[in-house]
Amino acid sequence: MNTITIRLSIMMFLQFFIWGGWFVTLGTFLGGTLGASGSEIGMAFSTQSWGAIIAPFIIGLIADRFFNAERILGILHLVGAALMYMMYMSTDFAGFYPYVLGYMIAYMPTLALVNSVSFGQMTDPSKEFGKIRVWGTIGWIVAGLVISYVFSWDSQQGIADGMLRNTFMLCAIASLALGIYSFTLPATPPAAKGTEAASLGQLLGLDALAMLKDRNFFVFFASSVLICIPLAFYYQNANPFLTEIGVENATGKMTLGQVSEVLFMLALPVFLNRFGIKMTLLLGMAAWVLRYALFAIGDAESGLFLLIIGIALHGICYDFFFVSGQIYTNAKAGDKVKSAAQGLITLATYGVGMLVGFWVAGQITDNYAGDAGHAWQQIWMFPAAFAVVVLVLFLLVFKQEDVKADA
CATH class of the missing domain: 1.20.1250.20 (MFS general substrate transporter like domains)
Structure with a gap:
């Protein structure tokens, strides 16, 4: 090194x-x-x-x-x-x-x-x-x-x-x-110094909006935005949930999600090349459903292993949907709009999608809050059910495509 x-x-x-x-x-x-x-x-x-x-x-x-x-x-x-x-x-x-x-x-x-x-x-x-x-x-x-x-x-x-x-x-x-x-x-000097100023549309990735005319990409794009609603529940509620139900060293245990992310990142290119983009994306969405179902039925004692599995699923949840989605976006975009396409998908997911997701998560969490704590089982079943709906719609509408990933 x-x-x-x-x-x-x-x-x-x-x-x-x-x-x-x-x-x-x-x-x-x-x-x-x-x-x-x-x-x-x-x-x-x-x-x-x-x-x-x-x-x-x-x-x-x-x-x-x-x-x-x-x-x-x-x-x-x-x-x-x-x-x-x-x-x-x-x-x-x-x-x-x-x-x-x-x-x-x-x-x-x-x-x-x-x-x-x-x-x-x-x-x-x-x-x-x-x-x-x-x-x-x-x-x-x-x-x-x-x-x-x-x-x-x-x-x-x-x-x-x-x-x-x-x-x-x-x-x-x-x-x-x-x-x-x-x-x-x-x-690291500025890359665009002395060149024509970028337009507002270029900065936001709007040059790639024409890609939405492609039915498959539109389905993927809409699914990416919608799946960010269940994603927001994890970021916002996972640590308070684990802490409130009495899981010791909750923050340390949650680092298993990052370890999983690294391991599944290594497996992603192999899986993409063997099973295709549709199956990879579906597996990522299915992992969100399973994770929240495990959170709903797990507890800090005999059901702790269910919670640990739910945390460890982070690698599949994130890599198999969001990272493979970036690869898919790159493959679908032409050379002129590759950067714009990535900017558009980032703006739509981490910007708009998660903005809505955090608001929904806050409303649902408040709705199931009481003097003795939160009704976590009901809270977690909402993102699980929402992810099921997105998964089914994607399964029915998205057509298989041949997208290769370099190992």
Whole structure:
């Protein structure tokens, strides 16, 4: 491993250590420490969607035209460190929300920036990027293990004592470190400097809208948006659910999802080439149904293994639908609109789809909240049933296509 690879791996580790260090336990913190309602928790999680919607403007209008990517990355993480500290200091949801909204608007563009910095130093990205990107997943895993097994901030006692608040201080320090470290990274000049300014439609991927005339792609596109509603339930409710029913070290156990993601990523190209895109996408949607059914019937004692299986299904849930969907989108798009097509699908899923999903999840969670806690079985059956409907519609309408994935 050369020096550049090590430096980029450290960048990627810190990038996702920060995200995994606070986002997983956000719902538990808001409900257990700030006394937020399900709707308010949904609002907080939906800041990710607003960040995803706004990010193309920051990248397309600023980073791609006027400044080096590593400098923008550094500035955004320094701003993020200050906002993360203000989240740590907040004592109620009204005071917390503006800071988390500002933070996600600052953070979401950095996901593209770390990729830009990495690609800018590579001679063969198809072979080199995976070795660097995996350190991001490792960073997310380490954050969860530290919170659960080193500090026990997510334990019942830790939540009662308000210790979960410390995740924001931990991530503020990591964000400060990455912000400073970013200025030492290799120079990555703006890719579009001196060229014609991109239109609003190009920034949002609207140049790829013509692809929706293809029936199969339209079905896939609509299914991607709809499946984000069940996806939002996992991000918003999984950690509060596990914590409330008494699962110990819930955040640490949830890192099994990231381990699974890495393992199934390796299997994805083989599965795509052997069984085709339709079967792969269907398996991904079926995994969402099974996961939520397991959450509905599992418990913290004799049914703990069901919950662990549900967590470990994350690799199939995410890789076999969203990653294979990116491969499918790339295969369907022509050379001129490949980037626009990926931008459009990202805007539709992480932007619009999950924005709706977090709102729905908040409403459903509030509807089944009581003095003794939540009726989790009823809550989890909603995304399970919704995923079944999407799966059946996709099965009936989507026609098999030959899409190959390079191993």
